[in-house]
Amino acid sequence: MQHLAVRHGLNPVDLRALQFLGAVDDDRTPKELGGYLEMGTGAVTALLDRLTRQGLLDRVRNPDDRRSVRIELTLDAVAVLGSVRAAYRGVLESAVAPESFELFIDFTGRMADALRAAARSDEPED
Template sequence: MTDTSPALPPLTVTIGLPPAPVSPDVESDLAVGDPAPAYRGGTDADDAGLARMIAAFRVLQVRHARVLAHESAAQGLGITDTRFLVHLAAAEGQATTPKQAGDVLELSTGATTSLLDRLERHGHLERRPNPSDRRSILVHLTPSGAAVARTVGAAYASAFSEAVPVAERVDVAAALEDIGAALDRRYRASTAR
């Protein structure tokens, strides 16, 4: 099948480095058109800057999805399995309940049980009785699961280290945290209706 959609103009993303053009394979995954059609309140520079940020975020999402899929497959896992192992590893030794696991991944009870069963079979996590509530269990990362999380995390650490100079990392982290918080506020407001 031949792609007849119009080509996107090259997009460059700069974070302390010279602009890097977006490859055609990523461009083909992105929708053509104004990435911020509802935003019309600032100057042309504001509009261009916002449009560029949103386009850069879309490219980042595509590339993140590809890396996560590749790293998951290399570990013999599904994407959701890997996301949960990375989540548990980031909790720095704190266990979680199956309900909390399902909430984090937005999974049903049945899907969460399947996920935990799969990861336990692989030896990446274990279920233990909850000492503060004998009716429930806690999910703990095993050394094998921690190794998977470290391997996947290393791919991201390498990319961030390559792309963001040391002097800019705190500012970039703060910007990402602020964007995440703003998206979370929007999500919570829309689901509270």
């Protein structure tokens, strides 16, 4: 993953942040990103500042709560993620037999869903 990040002028944490932000259609908050990356507010702010300067994300006011900020990926960030996903897919296609590829993708998707559900059940209630 590091070489893919470097190819796009990013470090691995930057790329993980973009992947997290690009994994859902909804915008995320800095707090959600910090929780995912296990980073404090100062480190998240520095990360967001860096990615904003690189033109990869925008901070926008939450229309439902003007005190909070949402994070939106830019088209440049979407292009970076597309390139990274294509590289991952190429590696997978070369490692998994064509007749097993769709089964493998289905399995990994189900596994990811199960792991997310398990992680949510371990989170303390607010």
